[in-house]
Amino acid sequence: MTEWLGFVTGAICVWLTVRTNVWTFPVGIANNGFFLVVFATAGLYADAGLQVVFLALAAHGWWQWLRRDTAGERLAVRRGGPRILAAAIGAVIPATLLLTWLLTAVHDTAPFLDALTTALSLAAQWLLNTKRIENWYLWIAADLIYIPLYAAKGLYPTAAVYVLFLGLCLYGLHTWSREPALRPAGTAVAA
Structure with missing residues (x-):
């Protein structure tokens, strides 16, 4: 049951991230709690510890996305x-x-795989917290490793949600690439 709750909250969290919706952070915090239990039980200690770090990073990201710069603008x-x-x-x-x-x-x-995915995820989250488009490249790399790792551990719902995450990351990269601040001046984006 905990793994399925992680599945649902994780899917919602990544979807909200793609949409640059600040609610990604509280949903992500719930997701971290569920996956902390799942990974600790599976003996993936770095992934379990990563969830604790993600709780702190989510709080920082939430604050970062809500604050305004000196011109009164939200982070772009x-x-x-x-x-x-x-x-x-x-x-x-x-x-x-x-x-x-x-x-x-x-x-x-x-x-090694637990360490690599943990390091990639931390770097990706740092880039995400500051709304850097490059976060998607690191999340994609991590997901490509996570999927077979979790399948090999028998965590099939978790492996499945990471397949979904991979698709959402590709969509997120595409969507964020269309942001006005990333386009050269005078260019339009086709609908």
Whole structure:
């Protein structure tokens, strides 16, 4: 039952993210609680711990998306550019190595993949909190690893929701790419 609640809240959370709807964060917080239980039970300790970190990141993202800049405008979708993406990926590599070492020590059932997906997810969430379009690339990479990992663990509803997440991430990348702030001046977007 907990896994199915994670499925439903996760699907709603990602859909709201695609729509750049701030309600993604409270729904995501509920999702984190459900998946914390699922992953701890499955022996995926980094994924379980990641849910705790996501709770804090969701609170930060919620605040970030609600606050206004000095001009009174809400945070807009924007590109991070090569330096931001390089920094995110640059953080993923040492985080993956460190987490793999730690997870091996605590007998995680899939230390490298658990570490890699955790590092990718943290970097993606950081980019999402600041509405950087590059978040979608990291979420897509993580989902492509999560799907077979969860299927191999027998977490079939979770693997299925990550297939859905992958589709929503592709749609999110497409949708966010159409944001006015990301288009060159004077260009229109076909309906």
